[in-house]
């Protein structure tokens with residue numbers, strides 16, 4: 415057994431591929447952010463009010479995934495802090511630190527105090543924040559990344575409180591930088607929260623293939639050994655990532671996973687073959703993640719589609735609904751209306767998990783023909799592993 419471990423270890427220890435893989439990980443903040451100069455300038459010119467000891471405007475940053483929103487926010491704050499000492503900032507990823515309690519506790523910590531892990535009311539935490547803010551001369555910037563995840567789970571009460579905290583202290587000191595890739599989310603906010611959070615708004619456009627190529631080249635030079643990655647591989651990864659929308663995270667993931675595959679297979683360079691394998695591996699992970707986090711009834715509709723397709727080449731929405739109702743009755747849960755099931759089918763189509771084509775059936779009118787758009791094994795794995803109720807439903 416230990417031979418296997420030694421072998422795996424040695425492939426990493428004596429890697430022919432990576433010089434420093436960390437430069438390709440998503441949380442690494444590079445020293446340069448090409449093609450984000452305008453965004454850096456805009457955010458820095460909002461936050462530079464800190465130099466005068468004044469509270470900068472609250473700022474909303476939005477744009478599609480992988481457009482550099484987090485990287486720019488961290489870059490600007492870290493670099494400003496090297497030059498201006500009179501402020502503190504706290505970065506909260508709302509998906510990880512996802513309860514209002516945790517966020518308020520983190521803010522208390524940056525203000526120099528500690529609170530127990532649980533046990534206090536959020537009103538008490540808020541009181542403590544106000545007290546600590548009264549005592550400090552510094553301005554505080556709170557970066558709330560993936561702010562939509564927080565609001566979807568807990569409502570916008572915490573945002574309301576945080577945007578109002580300045581009214582409860584003598585001198586305004588708190589600014590919020592909210593980041594989201596869900597543009598629709600902003601429209602759903604309480605208008606008072608929206609107007610105070612969005613005193614300034616920054617929109618990040620996606621990168622194009624040429625821009626991605628330049629970004630990748632810089633990171634690849636730092637991460638890979640010489641001769642491992644050719645220009646054509648960098649171009650391929652950039653082009654693949656630009657196909658959907660210019661997502662730098664996806665481009666970097668492609669490069670990293672291609673390198674990991676080459677390392678596992680003891681190759682000395684990355685070829686098109688590894689990039690293709692990486693693309694499939696990443697897509698598989700994405701599909702798995704999307705399915706595993708669907709709500710229960712969307713999963714049940716998907717399972718019904720999977721069951722139906724084990725007997726037929728395609729299914730109509732009516733057929734899916736009948737199978738779905740049977741499954742729901744079996745689980746003893748209520749079932750959603752046919753209209754809602756239709757919406758779920760459209761959502762699954764938009765997520766790229768199924769394909770629903772409208773067909774005309776003469777006097778029976780129009781219906782949709784549904785087939786799977788991804789590997790059925792991944793769908794089943796994600797359903798069964800994410801909710802054990804599906805194990806019984808599938809066996810039935």
Ligand SMILES: Nc1ncnc2c1ncn2[C@@H]1O[C@H](COP(=O)(O)OP(=O)(O)OP(=O)(O)O)[C@@H](O)[C@H]1O
Nearest residue numbers: 440447448479480481482483484485595629662663
């Ligand atoms: N201009 C750039 N130069 C170098 N690396 C970049 C650039 N833009 C983004 N990246 C890298 O791409 C990855 C994703 O960027 P980032 O996390 O900032 O995107 P985001 O817009 O916040 O995405 P999401 O909305 O999904 O959180 C990170 O590894 C980041 O370092």
